[in-house]
Amino acid sequence: MDFSLSEEQQLLKDSVQRFVRDEYELESRRKLVASDIGYSEDNWAKMAELGWLALPLPEEYGGIGGGAVETMVLMEEFGRGLVVEPYMSSIVIGGGFLMAGGSKEQKTELLPKLAAGEMKLAFAYAERQSRFDLNDVECKAEKNGDGYSLSGHKGVVFHAATADKIIVSARTSGGSRDADGITLFLIDNNSAGLSRRDYPTVDGLRASELEMDGVAGTPLGEVGGGAALMEEVVGQAIAAICAEAVGCMDVLQETTNEYLKTRVQFGVPLSKFQVLQHRMVDMFMECEQARSMCYMVNLKIGDEDATERAKAVSAAKVQIGNSGRYVGQQSVQLHGGMGMTDELHVGHYFKRLTMIDTMFGNKDHHLKRYADL
Amino acid sequence: MDMQFRDEDLAFQAEVRQFIAENLPADLREKVRRGLHLDKEDFVFWQKKLNERGWFAPHWPVQLGGVEWSPTQHYLFQNEQVEGYCPPVIPFGVRMVAPVIFTFGSDEQKQRFLPDILDSTAWWCQGYSEPGSGSDLASLQTKAVRDGDDYIVNGTKTWTTLAQFADWIFCLVRTSGEGKPQEGISFLLIDMKSPGIEVTPIITIDGSHEVNSVFFTDVRVPAENLIGVENEGWTYAKFLLLFERSNSLTGGLKQQLHRLRTIADQECTNGAPLSSDPAFAAQLADYEVQLRTYEFLELRTLGNSNPGAEASYLKIIGTDLQQLASELTLRAVGYYGNPYIRDALVHGYNQPSVGPDYAAPAAPQYFNYRKTAIYAGSNEIQRNILSKAVLGM
Amino acid sequence: MDLAFSDDDLAFREEVRSFIAEKLPADIAESVRQGRPVDKPDIQRWQRILFNQGWAAPGWPVEYGGTGWDATRRYIFDEVMAEFDTPETVPFGLLMVGPLIYTFGTEAQKERFLPKILTGEEWWCQGYSEPGSGSDLASLQTKAVLDGDHYVVNGTKTWNSMAHLADWTFTLVRTSNEGKQQEGISFLLIDMETPGIDPQPIIAIDGAHHFNMTYYTDVRVPVENRIGEENKGWTYAKYLLGHERQSISEVGASKQRLRRLKQIAGEERSDGESLMDDKSFANKVADVEVKLTSHEYLNLRFLAEEAAGRPIGAEVSLLKIRGTEIRQELTELTIEALGYYAAPFEMEQLSDGWNEPSIGPDYAAAQMPQYLFSRAATIYGGSNEIQRNIIAKMVLGL
Ligand SMILES: Cc1cc2nc3c(=O)[nH]c(=O)nc-3n(C[C@H](O)[C@H](O)[C@H](O)COP(=O)(O)OP(=O)(O)OC[C@H]3O[C@@H](n4cnc5c(N)ncnc54)[C@H](O)[C@@H]3O)c2cc1C
């Protein structure tokens, strides 16, 4: 049992920290968020150069072969910087699917490009009726000669606009909420029959609605076996996003702590008021619990026992949801009017934490899932 | 003790409903219902309608344009407004500065300001808070120095709600540095068109422009715009704060609940409406029980002559519930809380909505409502007040 | 970073498992399972069994009769103890005064006291709190005046858990009124048989006799029973409080409680089904289970830090706060699960040898007392408010 970082992991952490410090001043981020594509291609190239895009990908396909802990280290620092590049969509999830389900040819063709920053991926899974159930899939894929033809609607697809290919869950058989009969497909973003509506999200990212009408798709992984694949990769994504949340929470906790020490009202720093001290302690406690669960899930995400794994994932997501909510809300509250401003970074972290709860199922969803396991 | 509304109350309620049905245009109602941004004209339009009926300033003395209603009628009136999706009355003029003027102002001031407030030709804003003086309002530093018939005002006010629309601002200013901080404050009415006033927007976390900074540089204010006695402003401000806190919130909360229910009926989980999901249904029920408790708490305190302490706990509980409803609403819309298209919140946006049309305001409103526990005396400050004034600590 | 246990550790776990499975007396396990209080002779019997195995004091160094286990093994041991219905360790000797004695005591004190703590032969109680000095412990007034080679002790201690069962007490007494309050306190070990000591029962909220008010009238205590230096008692007490807080994380005990809660909820009916199938109840159980998991991992992180030789600071207070809150949530949910059968309250049902049929299900009787007594957890060992003060000051620098 050991919760300390290895030397390489520490080096990785340092280098991501440096990047965030240099490139992610709040003002720079604000510009990125307002830009055309919503992030920086230069940053993406830099991430490729620093080996971060290759980090979790296998060595035989141009990757570095890092594990969940490496991704965690990186994502935590990304969380501290509120990084907007599509790392989660493209590398953690996209790369995750290719590794877990891709054929030899797909891996050989796509993974090196992913690692080199020459290609990006996105993952389309949510539908209007599905809420957080990955297996509630109505999009249809019909056999069409050698390939498949996809039709239907996908909602809130993160970073779809800038992805070269999109991984789409669609039904090849079964009823609309059956776990069996879902297949994952790779589609090209410029496919005929695909129309996209792009928009910004409330936490500064980009997403799209996809309308597919006979879009050509290539299966990724076994036909009909998409559910298991999604469970695996989305589990990894949740482990990674927990780390991002921990980074966000720590920044809020530290900032608020500092603020209370400097903001004077009634002739004393706010930090002298016991209610506020205790509120800070509770925030600190939430951060520490969240961090503990983040370590837990990242260390257990490779567990052979599927139930163990699923429990770890859902438990962590519940904790992150609860802690993120508390830390976010209280940070705003303790900053008073300043906490309400767009100018201060506090609100941006709060918004990100709020939306992280929604990602891949909110705490209600995962609590229920945990209870059912 | 008696929990029933009397027949005349019910008749009154029906009258209010009918008035709203006849006078509130459908598109304006729809804007309010969907939680879209309202323009100045929207507020003014409705305030004028109310005024035509003699209902815009019901709590004013009758001879000045008020109505002789029982506390129950005031209560019903406020709640019917909200439940009927009427635009809210902007409180700064009619509910805040006006009572100060008719209680402490001179006859000239009453004649000069009250009619414009009544017919909504003058829009007011509140200039209390400063960058260094929030919860500790009495420490405020904006200076007013007497110079002949004028005061010369210098300083910065901040978080000034809707100052961008305002014709007038009522300000607390420092006229003396002696004695306790509370004892050197005066209450000034200032024309927003006075040279030397600059208003700059503050964008809040939900992306909206509700609050502003107001800078005063050598602004000349005629001394006749001083309310009451110099250095007695704190007394007037405290009087006014009570009004600020004693707004009924029940109607708004019911409206939030109603919206939430509608959404939960339309959202889907596991092939069934979200409202039938046991866990979500339990949260909704829990919320509704809290809301009922709050409603009866409010009803119980109706007509109390000293609303001080009640005002504090009603503010705490009411704003907690506002925040909770907005949070449940955001959770109810699931992934569609993410898309943020500013224009989608503006009436007349004519693209189809991303996801269901009720989704767009959910996240901004949740973020915006964090303010309710901060403004009008933060909930921490209300607790301080309660522990001192009620519990004797 | 890794969570994996080495093969040696895994083998160790099996060893502990089979030992407990074989040696834990069935009657004791049954009392624990039902949540009934375990009597002193039974606890001593169990302690003896552990002692014979060399496992009486997992946290102590080998030279004093401890196991010398590293943090991982201690964790595994606690974990396995919790898997079974083993009784909770009585902390006063093994977890509190024992470590204090081997850290600050004289050779003679070590020889005199440690062996009998290990065997469970001598029971200890803690005499810190006084009627006027609770959270503000340093204001304590019980006086010890030197008279030849004895201290003469006068004053009143209160809330002394198990003082009526104890052979010895460790106390904080005032030996000087000069300087800061903290600087005039000494640490004395006092034989409960000494003339002038009078423990009087205080009946607790659950109806049971857990603690006492102890009066000291001209009690003569040999100077050799002072720990360390005169007027340095506060330092030793603070050291010990740190110890207490960590043992108070209660991860193992709460796992036991969670297991019991699930069993009870599994048998209770709601709407014609098992209560565990009731979605909203199941969610509540899941919710505290998640909290317990994150608490456990926080505890593990601290253990790992300790194992790596990095001492933990005031953060350890987090464990006390969360551990006690979780305990309270678990006991509260258990009451909720029982429905009406939380109400019958017959103390006799909890005593050994009660052989009438139980009122309602047999697991019911002990739960309300457990719930009620668990309210104490956020008060003792430094109340949770005081723990928050400590973190605010020492960790957050507020
Ligand atoms: C959306 C919005 C609209 C507003 N509109 C107006 C307006 O129109 N006109 C106007 O004048 N003002 C307005 N305000 C300002 C509002 O009144 C202040 O924000 C409020 O008084 C808090 O002051 P502050 O923001 O400086 O926070 P601070 O006073 O700095 O407080 C920061 C935190 O510390 C807590 N705190 C402070 N003192 C204590 C204490 N003694 N004990 C315990 N906790 C304490 C607070 O509760 C808060 O959580 C508005 C604010 C907002 C957010």
Ligand SMILES: Cc1cc2nc3c(=O)[nH]c(=O)nc-3n(C[C@H](O)[C@H](O)[C@H](O)COP(=O)(O)OP(=O)(O)OC[C@H]3O[C@@H](n4cnc5c(N)ncnc54)[C@H](O)[C@@H]3O)c2cc1C
């Ligand atoms: C079941 C039980 C067993 C015990 N066993 C023993 C024992 O064996 N030996 C022994 O010596 N003592 C024992 N105690 C005593 C225990 O240590 C004290 O109860 C504890 O220190 C609190 O002191 P008090 O009861 O005087 O409460 P007070 O100190 O009077 O506190 C009352 C309340 O005020 C809060 N409070 C106090 N000061 C502050 C502050 N500065 N800031 C914020 N909040 C504050 C407290 O948190 C508490 O909620 C036991 C207590 C219980 C309940």
